[in-house]
Each structure stands twice: as structure tokens, then as C-alpha cells.
Amino acid sequence: MEPKKPFELVVREHGPTVLRVCRAVLGAHDAEDGWSETFLSALKAYPELPAGANVQAWLVTIAHRKSIDIVRARNRQPLPVDELPVRPSGLGIPGDGHREVLDAVGQLPPKQRQAVAYHYLAGLPYKDVAGLLGGTPDAARRAGADGVKALRTILVDSSESYVKEETP
Amino acid sequence: MTIHHDEPDVSALLAPLESVEPGLMQRLHDRLAAAAAEQDTLDIAYRTVDSPIGKLLLAATERGMVRVAFEVEDHDAVLQRLAEKLSPRILFSASRLDPAARELDEYFAGTRHRFDLPLDFSLSRGFRLSVLEHLPQIAYGHTESYAQVALAAGSPRAVRAVGTACATNPLPVIVPCHRVVKSDGSFGNYLGGTEAKRALLALEAA
Numbered sequence: 464m465e466p467k468k469p470f471e472l473v474v475r476e477h478g479p480t481v482l483r484v485c486r487a488v489l490g491a492h493d494a495e496d497g498w499s500e501t502f503l504s505a506l507k508a509y510p511e512l513p514a515g516a517n518v519q520a521w522l523v524t525i526a527h528r529k530s531i532d533i534v535r536a537r538n539r540q541p542l543p544v545d546e547l548p549v550r551p552s553g554l555g556i557p558g559d560g561h562r563e564v565l566d567a568v569g570q571l572p573p574k575q576r577q578a579v580a581y582h583y584l585a586g587l588p589y590k591d592v593a594g595l596l597g598g599t600p601d602a603a604r605r606a607g608a609d610g611v612k613a614l615r616t617i618l619v620d621s622s623e624s625y626v627k628e629e630t631p
Numbered sequence: 632m633t634i635h636h637d638e639p640d641v642s643a644l645l646a647p648l649e650s651v652e653p654g655l656m657q658r659l660h661d662r663l664a665a666a667a668a669e670q671d672t673l674d675i676a677y678r679t680v681d682s683p684i685g686k687l688l689l690a691a692t693e694r695g696m697v698r699v700a701f702e703v704e705d706h707d708a709v710l711q712r713l714a715e716k717l718s719p720r721i722l723f724s725a726s727r728l729d730p731a732a733r734e735l736d737e738y739f740a741g742t743r744h745r746f747d748l749p750l751d752f753s754l755s756r757g758f759r760l761s762v763l764e765h766l767p768q769i770a771y772g773h774t775e776s777y778a779q780v781a782l783a784a785g786s787p788r789a790v791r792a793v794g795t796a797c798a799t800n801p802l803p804v805i806v807p808c809h810r811v812v813k814s815d816g817s818f819g820n821y822l823g824g825t826e827a828k829r830a831l832l833a834l835e836a837a
Contacts, residue, residue: 469714469721471677474660479651482659487648495659502663506720507672560647568648583641584648611641618644 467514470506477522478502480585484523487568487580488530497533501526523585527577527595567617575610582607664724674718676727677710682739683834684827687804689728689735692717695749696731698801701823717753735804741837744771746805754801761785762796769810772835776814798822804831 478498485497505525512521568576577596581587582603587595593603667673675697677690688700688709697717700709714721725732730748737743746767755763761784768783769775775783777793784793797808803822809831813819821828 466711466715467719469675469710470719471710471722474663474722478656478659482651482656483648498659499662499666502659503666503670503672506663506667506722507670509719559650561650564645564647579645583638583645611644614644 465515467509467512470509473505473509473518473522474502477519480519481522481526483584484526484580485530486565487584488526488577489533490569491562491565493533493537497526497530500529500533504529519585520587520591523581523587524595527581563618563621564614567614567621570617571610571613574606575613578603578606579610579614583611660723664722665726667720667722668724668727672720673722673724673727674720675713676722676724678723678725678728678732679706680732680735682735684804684823684830687735689731690721691727691731692751692753694751694753696802696805697751697754699803699805701803701827703824704822731805738804739834741834748805750802750806752801755796755799758784758786758789758792759796759799762793763800763802763806763808766797766800766806766808766810769807771807774810774812774832777811777819778814780811794819807831810835 481501482494482498485494485501489497501522505522508525512518568579571579574596578589578592581592581595582589589600589603589607592607593600596603596606664673664676668676671693673693675690675692677688677698679686679688681687685702686706687702688698688704688706689696690698690700690710690713698709698713700706710721734743734746734748738746752760752763762780765780765783777790777797778787780793780797781787781790784796786792793811797811798820800806800808800822803809809821809828811819812832818825818828818832
């Protein structure tokens, strides 16, 4: 069996994927807190993780639980509008459509958003996605497919309205 | 990273989410290392420093310096062994090693003759530990023979075992096994290579 790697390598290897998942599930504003809490909690539990376990699936499971906690805390404590932090820079590389796609993902119902993030961004099989979301693998697969379909509609609509605004 | 789904059109749709701003992962990593140290879950912090005898890996637990490794030992392999022997909760983190990096700088500049760092000997046991505990008593610029060290460590006949203890010293340079030489005055082997041992003794003789 493969011996357990130093946690530094886990962060380097899976850090970007976990950030993408947190952004899709939580939105840009809370994603960094979600990422930090996920890896802090993972570091704590890492010695007990069985050797040979699927580290990425384990991290996504932790990210899922931490996201639920963050959403609950956010709902209990609405953000005061006048103190919204100014983000120093845009997400991703300017002009790459990151912001548009992330906004579209944010418009999906939670289950669809989670199914898309866990299956398409983190590569979890639908059987494991169902384990996180509850329900059957088929229901998870439907949520993922519906999510992708809705994303296409939102993104096509917004690019059309963009064209309309630009054309007099 | 392997993504297990075979729908290239969906990958294309979500591709814009792939990009991560430059510097962001570094910032998140540093924030993690700081929070982990605060919560006592960072068992081993490490960094590297450049030195006249090559790049050195420095690793410390909360108790003190636990490992100094030469480049020839392969730093990745050294970290993997630390993960297996002590704890896999290992992160790159400069701050815990700042005092060690500073003292090593001063040592290589010739302005420091003693290290004043907490040491964690958890990688060493028994007679080897007794040898390592004796070594800092050999003063800067001086040498002892393997036989003299054996005597000082309480087992005058264990000359070969002193050689093994020096060869497996987890804290070279800081715990000065380079000051142990053969009775005929020749250098003897050194984990960092004979050249490194020669360089350290030359530095201290200057």
C-alpha cells in the first residue's frame, strides 16, 4: 500500500480543485473561507485517513460539510449591505468568462449546483454524489444533467441579451 | 488531477472555471499554515535555505528543530520519511524556521559559533542519542576522534557505533558531527559528502 504523503503535497495537488468546488457551491465571496476550513479540518483528520483512500473524494466530502455550515451561518447572519467588501481583482483571468459562468452556476438550485460541482468539477461518480446529497444515484445524475441544461440556457440567454444591447 | 466524466461538451462549458488567479493558491496556503500552527495541528513545518554547502532542508516540530537535510539526501524523500516516522501533518511554512535560517546564515558568515535553537531528537534513540547529545560539547573549530566521542558517550569500545550515529545524524551542521574525524586526522565519511565536511571544518578553522 502506498504510504501517506506529506500534507503539503495534498494541498498542492488538490488545492485548485477544492477551490473550484467551493466557488461553484458557495459563490466567490465565501469560497476562500470554505477552502480554508476544508483544508484545516482535513489536516487535523489526515493521520486517521486510511492509507490508499481516495484523497480527492475525501476532501470534497469535507468541503460539502463545511459549505453547509457556511451557508447556515450566512443565513443566520445576513451581510450588512453597506459593509460589502470591495474585491481587489476579478475572478480568474480577465475576459475568460469565469465570472459569467460562476454567476450562472450561482443561479442554479442548490442540489443542481452541488451535483455539477461534485461530478463535473471534482470528478466524483454519481454514486458518491448521491452519498453526499442524499437520494439515489439516478436522482443525482438527473440533478447534474438538469444543472448543465439550465447553465446552457442561462449562458446562451445572457450572451444573446449582451448582443442585443450592443446592437442598436 | 483526474476528472472522471466523459462529456467533453460539458468540460468546455465549465472550462472558464478552471482558471485560478496567480498568487491566490499561495495566499490560501500561507493562511492555512498560519491557522494550523495556531491550532497546534501543524506537526512539522519545513523550508529550505541556500548555503555554501548547497540547499538545506530545515524541518521543525513544535518542540524544536527535528531535521536538517542535504540536497544529496533528496528533500522530497526526506519529507516522505518524516511523514512515515513522525507525522504526515507537514506543511511548507517559513515562519517557524526563521530563527534557524537566521542562525545558519550567521554560522556560514562566520559570525556565529554556537547554535541557540531548541532541538527535537525524536528521530534518535539509545546510544545514537547519547552520541548526538555529546556532539554540541565539541567546541567550534575543534575536532574529536570517533574513539574520543565513544568514550565521552559512555561506551569506549563502541567506536563503530559512533560512526553510525554520526552518519545518521538527523540534525547535521547544527549538531556538529562534522567535528568528529578519524584518529589519523583524515576526515571520515559525511552524509553531505566529504567536500561539505571539509568546507565546514575550513570555515571553522578560518
